[in-house]
Amino acid sequence: MEAFHYRAAQFFCEEVAIASIAERYGTPTYVYSQARILDNFRRITQGLRQVPSLVCYSVKANSNLKILKILREAGAGFDIVSGGELARVCKVGADPDRIVFSxxxxxxxxxxxxxxxxxxxxxxxxxxxxxxxxxxxxxxxxxxxxxxxxxxxxxxxxxxxxxxxxxxxxxxxxxxxxxxxxxxxxxxxxxxxxxxxxxxxxxxxxxxxxxxxxxxxxxxxxxxxxxxxxxxxxxxxxxxxxxxxxxxxxxxxxxxxxxxxxxxxxxxxxxxxxxxxxxxxxxxxxxxxxxxxEPGRSVVGDAGILVTRVLYVKRNPAKNFIVTDAGMNDLMRPALYGSYHEIVPVEQGRAERPDAGHPPCPEEKLRADVVGPLCETGDFLARDREIGQVRAGDLLAILTAGAYGCVLASNYNSRPRPA
Incomplete structure (x- = not known):
């Protein structure tokens, strides 16, 4: 089974409905699959059984303490680049003889x-x-x-x-x-x-x-x-x-x-x-x-998503905008590198159902920029993307956000960091 998948039109991480996570923790929030992290790590280590090796997870990709603990228990060493990262890996019980300081x-x-x-x-x-x-x-x-x-x-x-x-x-x-x-x-x-x-x-x-x-x-x-x-x-x-x-x-x-x-x-x-x-x-x-x-992205990249809620759907003569509560302060990669992240609805078909407060989009497919709430023109998550029908209140999942996502988050515009 895929780590992230649909079940009866609902998007899941393993056995947990993403909508239930958003309800409990709010949005924006990052969600990670332990199973995918371990699969990715073992895929690398199992290919090196004929050569003595040390696989040191690159902490800069994602320094979440739970992820570090999972990888330490799986036998990973750690590649660190700061005293703060050293403190984090020591906190989860890393073997010092498996730490490389870059x-x-x-x-x-x-x-x-x-x-x-x-x-x-x-x-x-x-x-x-x-x-x-x-x-x-x-x-x-x-x-x-x-x-x-x-x-x-x-x-x-x-x-x-x-x-x-x-x-x-x-x-x-x-x-x-x-x-x-x-x-x-x-x-x-x-x-x-x-x-x-x-x-x-x-x-x-x-x-x-x-x-x-x-x-x-x-x-x-x-x-x-x-x-x-x-x-x-x-x-x-x-x-x-x-x-x-x-x-x-x-x-x-x-x-x-x-x-x-x-x-x-x-x-x-x-x-x-x-x-x-x-x-x-x-x-x-x-x-x-x-x-x-020293793998990082290849271990956690496709094991994480960012969940965000649509605030407004805005139509201008030249461009449509889907305004979400996640911005470049939560996921910097699109603004920094022009990087692509697939964006999918957390509930398939929700926007097609009538709602007196928020009527559905008339188009079968809405082509729009997905943008955040920050006071920056460069605050975007996707450009000129066909997202499908969405309306205010819908949840979206931004995929392949497990690496260089939460670790690059900031408090710009005095906004809280993502959960």
Missing amino acids: GVGKTAAEVDAGLEASILMFNVESAGELELIESRSRHRASGGPDQGHGGSSGREPAGRAGKPAGISVRINPDVAAQTHPYISTGQTIHKFGVPKEEAIELYRRAAASPYLKVRGVACHIGSQILAVEPFLKALDEIFGVAERLRAHGVEVEFLDIGGGFGIRYAHEQPLDVERLTREIESRLRGTPYRLVL
Whole structure:
């Protein structure tokens, strides 16, 4: 059974009617399918049974504590990009040895928190960051004065006799991800990662430090990638770096190719995860390396919807508008990326039934922009979309909203965040 489906004209999430959720919690509200989350996660892990691997869910996609707990219980590690995300995964009992700290702008306080938690490794994005991590690791070991960069908490970190800081360097492989330019991250024009030759020098410095431990080689080329080939090119690049390091006596355990596995929003063909995992297995089988993957969108994207209520149906000479109580403050992706989300009625045929207060739309299909209540022309959820007959009070479900939905919500116009 599909996670989201119609039953007797009512839209359901698994065995629960969406209308009943809206009645209890109001709108706008996000609804997630636990079954779909687990199916998506297992689809990735089951394809890697022939290769030692660690699948770290990318928390930035959706940091809902219940979702994190579900994935932790399913065996997921976590890819984090902030001290706040570290706090969230620790709250649900994450194994520190399955936490990877990514991100281009780590502060001293965040590095201290990662060291305190004894995480597996930091994915280093610059020479300055490597210096900071070494400094904070030395500080913990020696009990010396604070030598950190701006952003330090100012308090003495506990557990000074901890292990050296595990690091990998995020290589910029200069691989085109074939995705939206705002979410492409693996080329030399992007702020992320380190060129290969510079990375080799950083590894030499790290290997010589008693306060650092080289754990892996990393990359992340982008998000919503639909083709297998960019991932394989990136893997070949970091595999080559790892082999060069081993030839110079620097041991590497992990190859981290990040995430970015694309899903279907409209009519696009999603990434062939089965083919990708087969190709990865064929390359890494028999090597000394463990694979790290950091999927986010592909785990939660199609496992969530945003439920909204129609406030008004507005007809202008040039354009029709369906005004809903959800806006770009609740789901930013359409306004930010021009992204497409399918929108369906929560109750099929409701608008066709007569109602004295709200007569049905005369058109069989209403073509309109679906817009929110904010004071912004860019506040839209869909452009020029055939939604069917709708009227004020109807509930709509915005599909494939489980990733980069609620986490991007804001209080713009002093509106509350979605449930």
